[in-house]
Amino acid sequence: MTTEAPATLRIGPYPVDPPVVLAPMAGITNLAFRKLCREFGSSTSIYVCEMITARAVVERNEKTLHMMSFDEDEHPRSMQLYGVDPATLGEAVRIIVGEGWADHIDLNLGCPVPKVTRLGGGAALPYKRELFSRIVRAMVGAAEPAGVPVTVKFRIGIDDEHLTYLDAGRIAEAEGAKAVALHARTAAQRYSGQADWSAIARLKEAVTTIPVLGNGDIFSADDAVRMMAETGCDGVVVGRGCLGRPWLFGELQAALRGRPLPEAPNLGRVGEVLYRHGALLSEHLGEEKAMRDLRKHMAWYLMGFPVGADLRRAFATVSSLTELGDLIGKLEPDAPFPKDAEGPRGRQGSPGKVALPHGWLDDPDDPAVPTAADVMHSGG
Numbered sequence: 001m002t003t004e005a006p007a008t009l010r011i012g013p014y015p016v017d018p019p020v021v022l023a024p025m026a027g028i029t030n031l032a033f034r035k036l037c038r039e040f041g042s043s044t045s046i047y048v049c050e051m052i053t054a055r056a057v058v059e060r061n062e063k064t065l066h067m068m069s070f071d072e073d074e075h076p077r078s079m080q081l082y083g084v085d086p087a088t089l090g091e092a093v094r095i096i097v098g099e100g101w102a103d104h105i106d107l108n109l110g111c112p113v114p115k116v117t118r119l120g121g122g123a124a125l126p127y128k129r130e131l132f133s134r135i136v137r138a139m140v141g142a143a144e145p146a147g148v149p150v151t152v153k154f155r156i157g158i159d160d161e162h163l164t165y166l167d168a169g170r171i172a173e174a175e176g177a178k179a180v181a182l183h184a185r186t187a188a189q190r191y192s193g194q195a196d197w198s199a200i201a202r203l204k205e206a207v208t209t210i211p212v213l214g215n216g217d218i219f220s221a222d223d224a225v226r227m228m229a230e231t232g233c234d235g236v237v238v239g240r241g242c243l244g245r246p247w248l249f250g251e252l253q254a255a256l257r258g259r260p261l262p263e264a265p266n267l268g269r270v271g272e273v274l275y276r277h278g279a280l281l282s283e284h285l286g287e288e289k290a291m292r293d294l295r296k297h298m299a300w301y302l303m304g305f306p307v308g309a310d311l312r313r314a315f316a317t318v319s320s321l322t323e324l325g326d327l328i329g330k331l332e333p334d335a336p337f338p339k340d341a342e343g344p345r346g347r348q349g350s351p352g353k354v355a356l357p358h359g360w361l362d363d364p365d366d367p368a369v370p371t372a373a374d375v376m377h378s379g380g
Contacts, residue, residue: 009211009235011104012149012178014076017044018256019235020224020249021181021213022242023153024048024080024108027296031069032280036273037242038074041249046078051108054083054092068101069284076103080153082111083135084121085369090138097146105143107136107177109154109168112187118355120370123155123187126168127360130367133171140176149178153215153237156199158354159188162361165199169207181213181237187354191240191347200231213237219343221248221255228256240346244300246273267305268333274301278324291319304340306332 009019022029022037027050034047041047049068056064070077079102083089089107096102109132111122118124126132139150152172157163165182172180182203184195195216204212214227215237224236242248247265254261265273277297281290298315307315311330318324357370 009213011046011151011211013147014046014104014149015044016046016235018042018253019213019228020045020252020256021078021235021237022047022249023215023237023239024051024106025239026050027293028243030067030281030284030293031071031074032277032284032290033246034074035071035280036246036277037249038071039276040247042253043073043075045249045253046076046104047074048078048080048106051080051082051111054081054085054089057081057092057095058088060095070102078102078104078106080106080108081139082108082121084119084125084131086131086134086138089135090142093139093142093148093150097143097148103148105139105148105150106181107139107150107152109152110183112155112190112354114352114355117158117187118357120357120360124158124354124356124360126154126164127158127162127364128366129167129171130365131369132168133175134367136172136175136177144176150176151179151181152177153181153183155183156186156196158356158361159186165203166206169203169212173207173210177210179211179213179234180207181215183237184214184216189351190349192349192351197227197231200227200233204232204234211235215239217344219345221251221261224252225255240344243346244297244303245341245345246277264337266333266337267307267331267335270301270305270337271328271331271333274298275321275324275328278318278321282321287321288319291321291324294318294324300345303345304338304342306335306338 009016029048029050037047052064052068081089081092093105109123109126116122143150154165154168156165169180182200184197184199200214211234213235214231214233218224218236218238219241227236251261278294281294285293295316314327
């Protein structure tokens with residue numbers, strides 16, 4: 001499916017063309033995976049690194065600093081921060097812009113994981129309107145002098161009884177955020193069920209002076225075209241849909257520029273991409289750690305293809321680039337891209353009650369910072 005090329009999305013000074021953002025995903029969107037996605041997609045789309053904990057930036061945690069690595073030609077360098085304390089987040093942003101580590105900073109308010117929400121972080125936080133307002137104000141105040149745009153990503157709400165997205169969008173807009181992105185699920189849904197794209201349309205109506213991006217259930221180029229047409233959103237944020245399928249960014253680029261989609265890869269081409277992923281990871285992490293990291297991607301890359309159980313197990317325990325190359329040589333290179341590989345992929349899980357701090361829902365205007373909520377986690 002093709003569509004007329006939309007007006008160019010801008011996030012602060014940066015044109016985003018086509019209007020596509022790779023969502024930050026824990027353990028996925030490191031330097032190697034982002035580079036692979038950029039090789040298929042447009043260099044002027046945005047590819048966000050793994051989420052970084054603000055507290056770890058302030059403490060200059062060595063592991064965190066390595067996670068903040070960007071490729072030499074990666075621009076704009078896009079980083080997502082997690083935190084709950086306006087002072088900590090403001091200081092983290094001051095450090096990042098002072099060191100010149102990032103060109104764009106996003107705030108994570110989408111994580112639905114219980115160990116995060118029970119401390120008031122992630123998708124629980126927008127319920128506290130005054131605290132949320134102070135966080136965005138602190139981040140924008142620290143970033144603005146350096147010309148670094150701040151954006152905010154959040155969910156529809158905690159659950160169906162506690163919807164926060166319209167307030168969150170208006171607050172972010174008022175406090176100087178340069179764009180907002182909505183994952184059109186509640187925290188209670190986690191990654192289950194269907195994203196409610198109509199909420200993206202309502203947010204677009206409520207937030208009128210900055211771009212609104214949509215996120216949720218974009219598993220194909222057609223999904224992205226439909227989301228933009230149905231909601232009027234200014235761009236799309238792609239997460240699980242690109243797992244084991246970094247060429248999706250080439251398909252998105254074609255569809256959103258009104259061009260024919262490239263042909264889906266056969267298994268031989270998928271093997272080439274998989275090896276490239278392993279090689280890039282090895283450069284970034286060292287070969288041993290890279291192969292351990294790559295194992296989780298195998299089921300996504302091979303999804304739906306005719307690959308026997310023994311060979312799949314061998315891929316899932318690969319320990320070197322040489323071994324990876326040997327295993328790829330055993331695949332049927334002419335096997336066409338299967339219908340079974342289309343549609344949802346990645347974690348889905350089931351809905352559940354959201355864990356919250358005691359008394360969290362009592363007063364949405366309480367600005368108190370939750371205790372000990374600066375945990376190391378990502379997602380959303």
